[in-house]
Amino acid sequence: MKTRPNSTLLDVQDLHAYYGKSHILQGVNFHVGEGEVVSLLGRNGSGRSTTLKAIMGLVPPTSGRVLLEGRDLVGDRSYKICKSGVGYIPEEREIFANLTVDENLCMGQQPAHSGIPEWTVEKMFDYFPRLKERRNTKAGNLSGGEQQMLTMCRTLLGNPKILLIDEPTEGLAPKIVTVVEEAIKDIHQRGVSIVLVEQKLAIALKVSSHVCVMGHGRIVFEGTPDELTGNSKLLTEWLAV
Amino acid sequence: MEYFTISLLNGTVYGLLLFMVSAGLTLIFGMMGVLNFAHTSFYMLGAYFAYTLQKYISFWPSIILATVLAGGGGIVVERYFLRRVHRYGHAHELLLTFGLSYIIAELIKLFYGNYPTNYRVPESLHFSAFQIFGTDYPVYRLLMGGISLGMFLLVYLLLSRTRVGIVVRSAIYRPRMAEALGHNVPLVFMGVFGVGAALAGLAGAVAGAFYTTNPNMALELGVIVFVVVVVGGLGSLEGAMLASLIIGLSSSFAVGIDLSLVDLFAFFGAGEWAQGLGGLMELKVSSLSATIPFALMLIILLVRPSGLLGEKG
Numbered sequence: 001m002k003t004r005p006n007s008t009l010l011d012v013q014d015l016h017a018y019y020g021k022s023h024i025l026q027g028v029n030f031h032v033g034e035g036e037v038v039s040l041l042g043r044n045g046s047g048r049s050t051t052l053k054a055i056m057g058l059v060p061p062t063s064g065r066v067l068l069e070g071r072d073l074v075g076d077r078s079y080k081i082c083k084s085g086v087g088y089i090p091e092e093r094e095i096f097a098n099l100t101v102d103e104n105l106c107m108g109q110q111p112a113h114s115g116i117p118e119w120t121v122e123k124m125f126d127y128f129p130r131l132k133e134r135r136n137t138k139a140g141n142l143s144g145g146e147q148q149m150l151t152m153c154r155t156l157l158g159n160p161k162i163l164l165i166d167e168p169t170e171g172l173a174p175k176i177v178t179v180v181e182e183a184i185k186d187i188h189q190r191g192v193s194i195v196l197v198e199q200k201l202a203i204a205l206k207v208s209s210h211v212c213v214m215g216h217g218r219i220v221f222e223g224t225p226d227e228l229t230g231n232s233k234l235l236t237e238w239l240a241v
Numbered sequence: 242m243e244y245f246t247i248s249l250l251n252g253t254v255y256g257l258l259l260f261m262v263s264a265g266l267t268l269i270f271g272m273m274g275v276l277n278f279a280h281t282s283f284y285m286l287g288a289y290f291a292y293t294l295q296k297y298i299s300f301w302p303s304i305i306l307a308t309v310l311a312g313g314g315g316i317v318v319e320r321y322f323l324r325r326v327h328r329y330g331h332a333h334e335l336l337l338t339f340g341l342s343y344i345i346a347e348l349i350k351l352f353y354g355n356y357p358t359n360y361r362v363p364e365s366l367h368f369s370a371f372q373i374f375g376t377d378y379p380v381y382r383l384l385m386g387g388i389s390l391g392m393f394l395l396v397y398l399l400l401s402r403t404r405v406g407i408v409v410r411s412a413i414y415r416p417r418m419a420e421a422l423g424h425n426v427p428l429v430f431m432g433v434f435g436v437g438a439a440l441a442g443l444a445g446a447v448a449g450a451f452y453t454t455n456p457n458m459a460l461e462l463g464v465i466v467f468v469v470v471v472v473g474g475l476g477s478l479e480g481a482m483l484a485s486l487i488i489g490l491s492s493s494f495a496v497g498i499d500l501s502l503v504d505l506f507a508f509f510g511a512g513e514w515a516q517g518l519g520g521l522m523e524l525k526v527s528s529l530s531a532t533i534p535f536a537l538m539l540i541i542l543l544v545r546p547s548g549l550l551g552e553k554g
Contacts, residue, residue: 056421057421058417058421077420077425078417078420078421079420079421079422079423079424079425079426081421082420082421082422082423083423088421090418090421094415094418096410096411096414096415096418096419097414098410098411098413098414099407099410099411099414103407103410103411104411106404106407107407107408107411107419107422107424108422110422110423154422155422158422158423
C-alpha cells in the first residue's frame with residue numbers, strides 16, 4: 001500500500017455548512033498531502049460540491065476548520081482564500097461570457113507563490129492550442145469543451161498551491177474528457193495538489209492517489225483507489241446509482 | 242435648417258450631459274443590482290459644492306474639487322450605508338437610497354433655501370463660440386459637451402483596456418466568481434460607486450452653472466436618468482450613451498415642432514375631418530415634448546424589455 005505524504009497541505013476538520021435550513025455538511029474530515037490528488041466521491045447531494053465551496057468561502061462554514069499549511073481559512077473572504085493559494089474550478093464553469101478568452105485569462109492571473117512553478121498564458125496555450133486560436137473570441141461563444149479548458153486555465157493562472165476541481169468532465173464529449181483527464185495528470189505532475197470531485201468513477205480512480213467517499217454530508221470511507229474497488233459492499237452502498 | 246442645426250447641437254449636448262449622470266447609475270445597477278435613487282443627489286451636490294466653492298476659489302478648480310467631493314460622498318454612502326444593508330436584499334438598499342435622496346434634498350433646502358441659487362457661468366466663459374444663422378452659439382454649451390464626451394472616452398478606455406476594467410466588467414457579470422479568482426469585489430464596488438457619484442457630481446457642477454441650480458434638480462433629472470438607463474439597457478454603458486443621445490435629441494427637437502396629428506391628416510387631405518375630432522388630434526408635438534422620453538420607455542419595455550443594448554434580462 002502506498003503511504004501518504006508526510007506533510008499536510010490542506011486539512012479539513014469537522015466542517016459544517018448549511019444551505020438555508022438544510023444541514024449539508026455534517027462534520028467533514030479529510031486532509032490533502034503535499035502533491036496528492038484526492039478525489040471526493042459519492043452520489044449527488046452527498047455534499048461533495050458544497051465541501052469545495054465551503055473550503056473556498058463561497059458557502060460560509062458554520063463550524064469547523066480548514067487549515068492551509070496550518071493557517072485557518074474559515075471566515076476569510078474568498079478573494080483572500082484564493083490569494084493564499086487555493087484555486088477553485090466550479091462545476092458550472094462560470095466563465096465571463098461577456099469577456100474575451102484573453103480577458104478571462106487575465107482575470108485569473110495572480111502572482112506566483114515561491115517554490116511552485118509559475119503558470120503563464122503561453123503555457124496555457126501550449127496545453128490547449130484551441131484557446132490560442134480563439135483568444136479574441138467572446139467566451140460566451142466557445143463550445144462546452146473550450147469553456148471547460150478556459151475555466152481550468154483561468155484558475156491555474158492564479159498559481160494555486162492546491163486546486164479544487166468540481167466535475168470537470170460533466171457534459172463533455174468523450175474526446176475532450178480525455179484531454180481534461182490528461183491535463184489534470186499533468187497539473188499534478190507539476191506539483192499542484194488537487195481535490196477532485198468527479199462523477200465518472202473510472203476517471204477519478206485513474207488520476208487520484210487517495211479517495212474519500214461522501215454520504216449524508218460526511219466522509220464514510222477513506223483509502224486508496226484499490227481499496228475502494230476491492231470493497232464491493234461500499235461501492236453498492238454509497239456509489240452505485 | 243436653422244432650427245434643425247441648433248436643435249441638433251443642443252440635443253447632443255443635453256444628451257451627453259444625461260450620459261454623464263446615467264453612466265454611473267447604469268454601472269452601479271449592473272454590478273450591484275442596486276437601483277440607486279440617490280444617484281442624481283450627487284448631481285445636485287456637485288452643483289452646490291461648485292457654487293459654494295466658487296466664493297473662495299476660481300471656476301475650474303472648484304469644478305474639480307466639487308467632483309472629488311461628490312465622489313467621496315459616494316464612497317461614504319457605499320461603504321458605511323449600503324454595505325451594511327446589503328445582506329438584507331435589494332429592497333432595503335432601494336429604500337435606503339430613496340431615503341437618502343430626500344435627506345440630501347432637505348439638507349440642501351435647509352442651508353441654501355428652497356429656491357434657485359445664483360450659480361452662473363463665469364463672465365470669462367460667457368461668450369459665443371460661433372455664429373450660426375445669425376445667432377450666437379454659447380461656448381459653454383460646447384464645453385459641457387466636450388467634457389461629457391471626454392468622460393465617456395475615459396470611462397470607456399478604462400473599462401475596455403485596463404485590468405481594473407476587466408475586473409469591473411466580470412464582477413458585473415459574476416461577482417462571486419470574480420472574488421473566487423482573488424479580486425476584492427467589495428472594494429471594486431466601492432470604487433465604481435465613487436466614480437459614478439463623481440461623474441454625476443461633475444455633470445452637476447458643470448451643468449448647474451448653465452441650467453439652474455435648485456433643490457429640485459435631483460428629482461427632475463432623476464426621472465429622466467432612470468428612463469435613459471431603462472431604455473439603454475441596465476448595466477450597459479454604450480446603451481446609456483445611445484439612449485442619452487436619443488432622449489436628448491428627441492426632447493430638443495420636439496420642443497420646436499408645432500405640428501399635431503391634424504397636420505399629418507391634412508397632408509393626406511383629411512385635415513378638416515381630423516380638426517373636427519379635436520382632442521388628441523389637436524395636441525401639438527411641442528406640448529408633448531416632456532412626455533416623449535416616457536413614451537419611448539414604455540415602447541422599449543413592451544418590445545425589448547432588456548433595453549436597446551442590455552444583456553441581462
